[in-house]
Amino acid sequence: MRGAKSAKWVAIAGVVALTATACGGGDSDNKGSGKVDPKGIVSYANGEPQNALQPSNTMEAYGSVVIDSLFTGLVHYDKKGDITYENAESVTPDKDSKVWTVKLKPGWKFHNGEAVTAKSYVEAWNWAADPANGQQNSAWYRDIEGYDDVHPEKGKAKKKAMSGLKVVDDNTFTISLKSGIPYYAYKLVYAPFYPLPSAALKDPKKYGEAPVGNGPYKFEKWDHKKVISVRAFDGYKGANKPKNGGVDFKAYNKDTAAYADLKSDNVDSMPIVPNSEIANFKQDFGDRAIDMDFSALNTVNFAFYTKQWKDIDVKVLQGLSMAIDRDTIAKTVFHGTRESATGWVAKGVKGYQDDACGEYCKFDAKKAKQSIKDGGGVPGNKIQIQYNADQPHKDWVVAVCNSITNATGVKCVGDPVTDFAADTEIRDQKKVKSMYRSGWVLDYPFNGNFLADLYGTGVDGNKGGFSDKKFDKLTKEADAAKTIDESAKLYQQAEKELVNTFPGIPLWYNKTLSAYSKNVKKVEFDQAGDPILTDVEVFEK
Numbered sequence: 001m002r003g004a005k006s007a008k009w010v011a012i013a014g015v016v017a018l019t020a021t022a023c024g025g026g027d028s029d030n031k032g033s034g035k036v037d038p039k040g041i042v043s044y045a046n047g048e049p050q051n052a053l054q055p056s057n058t059m060e061a062y063g064s065v066v067i068d069s070l071f072t073g074l075v076h077y078d079k080k081g082d083i084t085y086e087n088a089e090s091v092t093p094d095k096d097s098k099v100w101t102v103k104l105k106p107g108w109k110f111h112n113g114e115a116v117t118a119k120s121y122v123e124a125w126n127w128a129a130d131p132a133n134g135q136q137n138s139a140w141y142r143d144i145e146g147y148d149d150v151h152p153e154k155g156k157a158k159k160k161a162m163s164g165l166k167v168v169d170d171n172t173f174t175i176s177l178k179s180g181i182p183y184y185a186y187k188l189v190y191a192p193f194y195p196l197p198s199a200a201l202k203d204p205k206k207y208g209e210a211p212v213g214n215g216p217y218k219f220e221k222w223d224h225k226k227v228i229s230v231r232a233f234d235g236y237k238g239a240n241k242p243k244n245g246g247v248d249f250k251a252y253n254k255d256t257a258a259y260a261d262l263k264s265d266n267v268d269s270m271p272i273v274p275n276s277e278i279a280n281f282k283q284d285f286g287d288r289a290i291d292m293d294f295s296a297l298n299t300v301n302f303a304f305y306t307k308q309w310k311d312i313d314v315k316v317l318q319g320l321s322m323a324i325d326r327d328t329i330a331k332t333v334f335h336g337t338r339e340s341a342t343g344w345v346a347k348g349v350k351g352y353q354d355d356a357c358g359e360y361c362k363f364d365a366k367k368a369k370q371s372i373k374d375g376g377g378v379p380g381n382k383i384q385i386q387y388n389a390d391q392p393h394k395d396w397v398v399a400v401c402n403s404i405t406n407a408t409g410v411k412c413v414g415d416p417v418t419d420f421a422a423d424t425e426i427r428d429q430k431k432v433k434s435m436y437r438s439g440w441v442l443d444y445p446f447n448g449n450f451l452a453d454l455y456g457t458g459v460d461g462n463k464g465g466f467s468d469k470k471f472d473k474l475t476k477e478a479d480a481a482k483t484i485d486e487s488a489k490l491y492q493q494a495e496k497e498l499v500n501t502f503p504g505i506p507l508w509y510n511k512t513l514s515a516y517s518k519n520v521k522k523v524e525f526d527q528a529g530d531p532i533l534t535d536v537e538v539f540e541k
Contacts, residue, residue, distance in 0.1 A: 039245035040538025045258035045270035052208025056128035070213035097180035118173035124196035186444035285515035301504035303432035315375030317502035323368035323407035341506035351447030351488030365407035388423035466503035
């Protein structure tokens, strides 16, 4: 969302590989001797995570980038979008894609020396599914048999374990689904499916402040609102062994401050440069500037639980979408580094279609005003767009509001909150006043991830309270398909249905615009917009 920022993806036939249009990584212009220090520490501009560092309770960028450095899941993906087995030796479905057998690579250890076994996965998932443990990613287990007993719609858990999870031996377990899902293995890349050591379940609060994982880096310290430090784990069994000594995730509450530190070589990279620097960053950094496509989508979503949007006529929502001049804002605010969205699914994933939103994602002031009028108008004739002020959102929110107001007469204002943690907390508590800015990054490269996982009734990513029975029915039919291609096509039908309900307004497809300091080389970002930290090399000072 990374709204959510989760993200890894696995192989899908026909996935469009996204490539860097400009990406550094050379050895030139470094500050040191030119020699690499394998124990050198990389610094990365981040922010304060919303929650404690638990894989099943992290759904935002600041926490996710740390979690992904500390853990390695069953599967991952390479630059071509092909599946790679990480902690898993194999993940194999039966003929109906209903029962999946997972075999682990033996010999893997958590950072505390405990063996990573089938039990490490099964017990972690059962614990996270229990509503008593308050894990916001718990609905990711909803496909597994017995989930409803562990996580009923209301009340306490009826059982402590999902019947669909069975430990066969130390290195083998099975996952039985409620119904066959041909692409289910793709979901296993997301953080809720990481394993946990036994100590995590005995004292979750303590664990969340000092997590023990099985990934390339081990936790060292968390100085809240200042820095989270991780260091290379010598006992790591994975292929992506760190080429550096560790990472310091520095917490910034202003992207402009992070950029100033990046220019001064006081931090080595950052997620995205400020809007105010987009026109200048390539000149500032030369071949150390990064301009790369990735699979993410920006939207503005409605809080349907508010009095304003409850039982609203969809014509009003469609009108607000048509009132936004996406192309002009992309050229002016984003200096041509955004592409106007035409649907609810990001580019580069299986099932992407280029015109799902149709006329409703095209700027037309006259139609916008008439549509809002035909729908009975915006209640109060005013909307507010909530956004986090610690990232470069203000300029585009103001531009969107000006476009809506100029086209329709509806008053529109930004509603800034301090930082991303506060922003996501307000969404979680369903206290958004009107609308909120959202951004979703793929968890796996399949269109269903941008549809069922965001707009299905009651799912974790659905922060606006959207619910539509016809859409839910179409997504269930897609999940029941016999093949991946058939499932993707059925999800395309579900996406087209969203024009009739409009859970959110698609705005732009994203790019990673970043850079790196003279202290490091080989800095790249993956298709989820995350830095590939294990590959970064640090120059000797």
